[in-house]
Amino acid sequence: MTERILITGAAGLVGSMLRPRMARPDRILRLLDLTTVDDLAPGEEFVQGSVTDLDAMTAAAEGVSAIVHLGGQSREGTAEDVVQRNMYGTYVTLEAARRAGCDRVILASSNHAVGFHVRGEGDLPADVDPRPDTFYGWSKVAMEGAGRLYNDRFGMDVISLRIGSWFPEPADVRALATWLSPDDGARLVEACLSVASPGYRVVWGVSRNTRRWWSLAEGEAIGYDPRDDAETYAEELIAKFGEPDWDNDPALVRVGGSFTWFPLGQVM
Numbered sequence: 044m045t046e047r048i049l050i051t052g053a054a055g056l057v058g059s060m061l062r063p064r065m066a067r068p069d070r071i072l073r074l075l076d077l078t079t080v081d082d083l084a085p086g087e088e089f090v091q092g093s094v095t096d097l098d099a100m101t102a103a104a105e106g107v108s109a110i111v112h113l114g115g116q117s118r119e120g121t122a123e124d125v126v127q128r129n130m131y132g133t134y135v136t137l138e139a140a141r142r143a144g145c146d147r148v149i150l151a152s153s154n155h156a157v158g159f160h161v162r163g164e165g166d167l168p169a170d171v172d173p174r175p176d177t178f179y180g181w182s183k184v185a186m187e188g189a190g191r192l193y194n195d196r197f198g199m200d201v202i203s204l205r206i207g208s209w210f211p212e213p214a215d216v217r218a219l220a221t222w223l224s225p226d227d228g229a230r231l232v233e234a235c236l237s238v239a240s241p242g243y244r245v246v247w248g249v250s251r252n253t254r255r256w257w258s259l260a261e262g263e264a265i266g267y268d269p270r271d272d273a274e275t276y277a278e279e280l281i282a283k284f285g286e287p288d289w290d291n292d293p294a295l296v297r298v299g300g301s302f303t304w305f306p307l308g309q310v311m
């Protein structure tokens with residue numbers, strides 16, 4: 044049987060990396076974004092709309108088996124914008140899923156929900172206390188809370204992905220620890236889609252980086268088996284930026300890096 048999966052914010056960078064990797068003969072990807080996606084591949088359909096429009100989102104969620112919620116604001120912004128686009132947008136996504144009878148939602152949370160934590164000796168587990176580094180990080184704490192609420196109230200399967208740096212390649216020395224490769228990102232989403240009855244979970248979105256700070260245990264528990272390691276880029280990055288000073292460089296001491304001192308509420 045053909046399954047339909049709704050991806051919100053599908054026109055963004057993460058959506059663009061995921062689309063070809065999630066293509067399957069027996070799957071339709073329903074792509075929702077404010078920005079038109081005009082390079083639709085076979086097996087893709089486009090819905091123009093906002094994650095803050097409950098009617099549009101409920102219609103988009105009809106007939107889908109899962110929602111991958113990437114839509115909203117991906118960096119620091121004004122309190123009004125992050126509340127509207129991320130917190131309200133998450134409510135709308137979960138509520139649309141509930142109204143449409145879709146019982147699995149994957150939320151794109153972020154390491155910035157816990158960005159003020161100091162990088163410790165071992166891998167930081169996913170169940171550390173919320174410790175946002177920005178209004179953006181605060182909106183991701185709220186996102187995770189809303190996911191938990193919809194699981195507790197309605198039994199919806201919700202997985203919050205605490206994403207590190209999900210880019211085609213690691214861009215700086217911090218990303219030697221925080222990178223999530225395009226292929227591993229897709230592996231993680233597939234694990235979230237296929238695991239039986241996950242309930243509510245928080246899982247780090249990180250590759251199998253030699254220098255990672257975050258635990259892979261929660262991901263492995265749902266079948267995530269990352270295969271990439273940012274170490275492949277270490278020589279090149281260290282030649283460009285210098286040897287990382289893990290204990291003294293402020294960008295490397297707290298897991299949120301530069302977000303921990305970026306002016307609160309300033310548009311990034």
Ligand code: 15L
Pocket residue numbers: 117118153154155206207208209221299
């Ligand atoms: C995020 O949450 C952002 O969306 C992304 O642009 C990066 O800044 C990433 O975190 C990161 O921490 O590298």
